[in-house]
Amino acid sequence: MSTVQDFSGxxxxxxxxxxxxxxxxxxxxxxxxxxxxxxxxxxVFGIGCSxxxxxxxxxxxxxxxxxxxxxxxxxxxxxxxxxSVLAIVGDGDCYGEGxxxxxxxxxxxxxxxVIVHDxxxxxxxxxxxxxxxxxGFKSKSTPSGIIEIPVTPLGLAIVEGATxxxxxxxxxxxxxxxxxxxxxxxxxxxxINVLQPCVSFNKINTFSYYxxxxxxxxxxxxxxxxxxxxxxxxxxxxxxxxxxxxxYQSERTTFDDSLPQLKEKTLLEKERxxxxxxxxxxxx
Ligand code: SF4
Numbered sequence: 702m703s704t705v706q707d708f709s710g711x712x713x714x715x716x717x718x719x720x721x722x723x724x725x726x727x728x729x730x731x732x733x734x735x736x737x738x739x740x741x742x743x744x745v746f747g748i749g750c751s752x753x754x755x756x757x758x759x760x761x762x763x764x765x766x767x768x769x770x771x772x773x774x775x776x777x778x779x780x781x782x783x784x785s786v787l788a789i790v791g792d793g794d795c796y797g798e799g800x801x802x803x804x805x806x807x808x809x810x811x812x813x814x815v816i817v818h819d820x821x822x823x824x825x826x827x828x829x830x831x832x833x834x835x836x837g838f839k840s841k842s843t844p845s846g847i848i849e850i851p852v853t854p855l856g857l858a859i860v861e862g863a864t865x866x867x868x869x870x871x872x873x874x875x876x877x878x879x880x881x882x883x884x885x886x887x888x889x890x891x892x893i894n895v896l897q898p899c900v901s902f903n904k905i906n907t908f909s910y911y912x913x914x915x916x917x918x919x920x921x922x923x924x925x926x927x928x929x930x931x932x933x934x935x936x937x938x939x940x941x942x943x944x945x946x947x948x949y950q951s952e953r954t955t956f957d958d959s960l961p962q963l964k965e966k967t968l969l970e971k972e973r974x975x976x977x978x979x980x981x982x983x984x985x
Contacts, residue, residue: 703737705726707733708728708760709757711756713725713753714753715750715753716900719897720872720899721750721754721871722898723871724871724897725758727869727871728792731878731881732885735886740761742761742785743760743774743781744758744761744786744787744789745773745787745788746763746765747795748764748921749790749791749792749794750824751791752790752791752794752825754789763777765800768795768800770799771790771795771806771813772824773788774787777955778811778812778813778957779956779968781968781980783967784850786812786814788813788816790815790817790818791818791820791823792852792854793832796817796832800832803857803861806890807857809956810862810864810890811955811956812889812956814884814885815890816881816893817893819854819896820899820903821833821834822903824901827841828840828901832845833851835847836851850938853935854892854894855894857932858890864891864893864947864952865889865891865952866891866892866948867894868894868946868948869881869895870896870915871894871895872896872908872968876945877893877895880893888955889955914941915942915943916943916945918946922945924948924950927949927951934948934949951963
């Protein structure tokens with residue numbers, strides 16, 4: 702059985718007190734508790750402080766381009782659909798640069814798990830405003846306050862067809878670990894949006910800000926009711942409250958299960974796909 706140490710790469714370089722530490726711990730603990738080892742996971746990262754996890758997590762991994770982690774994860778899953786695939790990204794990377802990919806991965810119900818470090822800023826580039834920031838948020842890139850209203854990630858995911866939508870808080874690592882485990886086990890597109898204070902460049906959405914406003918869903922909350930789920934998903938925007946837990950879950954055939962080509966073997970196991978000379982011959 703693997704340990705957290707087995708999944709540990711280089712020591713993280715995140716700022717002291719950053720919410721990323723809790724997410725890093727939760728991801729590794731979830732993988733251990735699910736019985737994974739560094740060879741049974743494919744991980745892909747976007748660009749940003751979240752993307753630097755590429756160096757801190759020991760697993761098969763790709764550090765992709767800004768906003769392109771999700772299509773890379775989709776490609777990895779289609780190449781070897783027997784592997785669990787994680788995309789670990791930031792809110793700017795996923796809902797900004799990669800917003801189009803996010804929508805279409807939800808529609809396709811691609812069987813990947815997307816974990817979003819949601820801190821409302823571009824931390825790696827010193828705090829420009831990102832898509833989940835509230836209207837009026839002042840930053841280096843918006844000195845008079847951002848004009849647009851924020852993206853609503855939970856609602857967007859549900860409306861576009863994601864079959865597992867959850868929200869966690871990096872201030873509660875054990876709860877977050879359970880959500881990540883559920884997301885990885887879920888068959889279909891899973892989103893875990895994680896409220897992650899950037900202690901260096903976001904002085905509004907702090908740990909105490911979320912502690913005052915975030916709450917865990919009740920045990921009898923019905924996460925299969927899409928109408929109830931949409932109401933919960935809109936609470937951050939409409940009620941300044943942040944529900945934590947599985948907001949919505951449903952069943953729908955995944956993209957890879959819809960492809961007859963993948964019924965018996967993965968693409969990687971097919972001789973044709975290992976014969977690069979033949980592929981070149983076919984296409985040139
Ligand atoms: Fe965390 Fe912000 Fe520092 Fe990045 S800049 S490591 S998000 S505190």
